[in-house]
Amino acid sequence: MRETGQFGRTTLPPEQQRAIRGAVRWEIFTIVYTSITITVIALVVGESQAMRTAWIEDMLSLIPQFAFLTALLFVRRRPTRKHPYGLHRAMGIGHLVAGVALLAVGLNLAFEAVLGLLSGEHPTIGTVQLFGQTIWLGWLMVTVMAVVIIGPVFFYGPAKSKLAPVLHNKLLYADADMAKADWQTTVASIVGVLGVGVGVWWLDGAAALFISLGIIGDGFRNTRAAIVDLMDQRARTYDSKHPHPLAADIVRYLRSRPWVAQAAVRMRDQGQVFHVEAFVLPHRRTVSIADLTAAAEGVADLDWKMQDVVVIPVEHLPEEADTGR
Amino acid sequence: MGTSPDGDLVDVDGGDLSGPVVDLVDGFAARVHADTRWTVASEETLVTMLEAGDLDLVAGGITADTPWIDKAGVTRGYRGIDGADGREIVMLVPLGENAFLSALERFLDEEVGG
Numbered sequence: 001m002r003e004t005g006q007f008g009r010t011t012l013p014p015e016q017q018r019a020i021r022g023a024v025r026w027e028i029f030t031i032v033y034t035s036i037t038i039t040v041i042a043l044v045v046g047e048s049q050a051m052r053t054a055w056i057e058d059m060l061s062l063i064p065q066f067a068f069l070t071a072l073l074f075v076r077r078r079p080t081r082k083h084p085y086g087l088h089r090a091m092g093i094g095h096l097v098a099g100v101a102l103l104a105v106g107l108n109l110a111f112e113a114v115l116g117l118l119s120g121e122h123p124t125i126g127t128v129q130l131f132g133q134t135i136w137l138g139w140l141m142v143t144v145m146a147v148v149i150i151g152p153v154f155f156y157g158p159a160k161s162k163l164a165p166v167l168h169n170k171l172l173y174a175d176a177d178m179a180k181a182d183w184q185t186t187v188a189s190i191v192g193v194l195g196v197g198v199g200v201w202w203l204d205g206a207a208a209l210f211i212s213l214g215i216i217g218d219g220f221r222n223t224r225a226a227i228v229d230l231m232d233q234r235a236r237t238y239d240s241k242h243p244h245p246l247a248a249d250i251v252r253y254l255r256s257r258p259w260v261a262q263a264a265v266r267m268r269d270q271g272q273v274f275h276v277e278a279f280v281l282p283h284r285r286t287v288s289i290a291d292l293t294a295a296a297e298g299v300a301d302l303d304w305k306m307q308d309v310v311v312i313p314v315e316h317l318p319e320e321a322d323t324g325r
Numbered sequence: 326m327g328t329s330p331d332g333d334l335v336d337v338d339g340g341d342l343s344g345p346v347v348d349l350v351d352g353f354a355a356r357v358h359a360d361t362r363w364t365v366a367s368e369e370t371l372v373t374m375l376e377a378g379d380l381d382l383v384a385g386g387i388t389a390d391t392p393w394i395d396k397a398g399v400t401r402g403y404r405g406i407d408g409a410d411g412r413e414i415v416m417l418v419p420l421g422e423n424a425f426l427s428a429l430e431r432f433l434d435e436e437v438g439g
Contacts, residue, residue: 047398122421124398127430134434136427201421 013304019166024072026163027065030156030179034062037148044140047123049116050192050207051141053109054185057215061152061182063101064175067094071171075272085308089230091271095171096226103219109212117205123196141193149186152179165238168305169272170229173238174222181218185211234322235269243322246274246306250299251324254280254311257298259291264321276309279317287313326350327364327371331386333408337365345407346384346414353432372396375419382418382429389413398426405437 012020041055074090077083125138157179164173188207195203225240235244247267254263262281267274278299280287296311317323328347330337335344342363354361364371364380372393374380387393389402398420402413416433418426 122419124418124420124426125423126398126400126426127434128401129434134427134431136423138423196421196423199421199423 016167016304019163020072023160023163023167023169023172024069026156026159027068030151031062031065033151033156034058034065037151040144040148044128044137044144046125046137046141048125048138048141048189048193048196048204049113049121049123050189050204050211051145053113053208053211053215054145054189056105056109057185057211058148060102060105060215061178064094064098064171064178067098068169068171068175070094071271085270085275086273088270088273091169091171092226092230092269095174095222095271096230098171098174099219099222099224099226101219102215103223106212106215106217106219110209110216113205113208113212117202117209120201121205122201123204125193125196136197138193138197142190145186145189145193149183152182157182167272168238170225170238170240170269174218174225178218181214184214229269229271232268235267235274244269244274246303247322248324249302250276250278250306251322253298253302254278254295257291257295259283259287260295262317262323264317264323266318266321270308272305273307274305276306277321278309278311279314279321280311281315281317282313326354326361327366327374327380327383328385329365329368329371332410334406334414335385345409346386349406349433349436350382350384350416352436353429356432357428368393372417375417378419380419381422381425382416384416386412387415387417389415391415391417393417396420398422400426400430400433403433403437 038055038058041051041058045051045055071090071094074087077087079086125136125141127134128137128140130140157176160172160176161180164170164176188210192204192207195207235247236242237244244267247265250265250267251263254260259282260280261283264279266277266279276299278295280295292311292313296309299309299311300306328335328342333344334346335342342365351361364374366374368383368385368387371380371383375383375397383397391399393399397417400416400418402415403409404411404413406414416429418429
């Protein structure tokens with residue numbers, strides 16, 4: 001039992017180690033970038049509800065980075081007797097916290113936007129003095145929003161969405177997904193502000209509502225994805241779209257052992273790595289420990305995500321287990 | 326226009342209004358080719374009239390700390406008005422009157438600085 005001797009081994013292959021370092025760098029870059037944009041937007045936010053909503057969304061977008069970096073501190077810890085499965089779930093909990101925060105604030109902002117629209121709140125945007133010139137604050141808002149969008153859409157959004165599949169990290173994936181969708185917020189807030197400028201007062205509230213609906217959508221998707229993983233749904237791909245193909249790979253590998261007649265797996269996503277219980281139905285009534293150990297090691301060697309593998313000989317395959325067919 | 330008496334800023338003597346704020350507003354009205362008709366009342370009454378569309382502008386001893394921020398569009402604060410005694414004086418316009426507010430702020434920038 002070389003590799004499976006220790007449950008939930010936490011060392012990563014070189015490619016994943018590089019990806020983790022890259023992800024940490026991008027997360028820190030994002031935090032710095034977003035902190036700057038939050039400050040800049042604060043200077044021009046004014047009376048526009050759309051701008052206020054976009055501003056709060058910017059603050060919210062910090063949660064996934066902090067959740068990721070905090071969770072990373074935990075998932076690296078080795079399993080102990082107190083935490084025999086390791087602390088991989090920290091990533092899932094971070095995902096859940098980020099999702100719930102988005103959902104709650106999104107609902108609150110949507111409520112505010114609707115209330116503003118119903119009560120006919122006319123946002124008033126005046127002027128500011130900049131370098132001795134009096135200019136309409138709306139132009140500043142539009143400029144700021146157009147400039148701050150560059151980061152998420154062209155830099156860290158695409159960068160993180162490349163790293164997420166390598167690391168099989170759903171939190172990182174969700175984070176990247178939200179960053180890439182940030183242009184919608186920008187366009188909406190610009191439309192809202194320009195609408196106010198030409199006297200269409202409700203465009204501001206409508207834009208705010210549109211942005212907050214986006215936040216609610218993000219929150220809902222993330223909360224659901226995090227919950228189903230924490231509830232031990234069978235492992236799915238990093239984007240939650242398909243059952244993870246590794247389950248079938250494991251079954252195929254086990255069936256290729258000469259002593260195995262049938263095989264099935266129960267595989268759950270611990271956040272970044274999988275916990276695998278493989279059930280095998282042997283041809284004969286006796287199984288050698290050496291064969292079992294070799295099979296467990298073979299499964300662990302299939303992919304770096306499987307460091308917590310047990311192979312169990314059974315008389316009947318459990319019905320719920322995945323036979324890869 | 327609406328105003329309330331305030332120290333040196335707005336002086337109400339019978340039907341006659343005078344003071345730096347009154348002069349400023351008259352100057353602005355001349356700039357935008359408008360006539361001024363003044364209403365003297367309490368601030369709350371003035372803001373209610375502003376909301377109802379009976380007034381276009383409320384000016385007087387209102388500062389940047391005004392609680393009417395939800396009920397009216399508020400200009401930037403101006404310290405350079407005579408008699409302001411260091412207070413940041415603002416003026417109120419109806420909500421959503423962006424062009425009017427911008428024109429007023431431009432005028433005040435020119436007359437009494439930022």
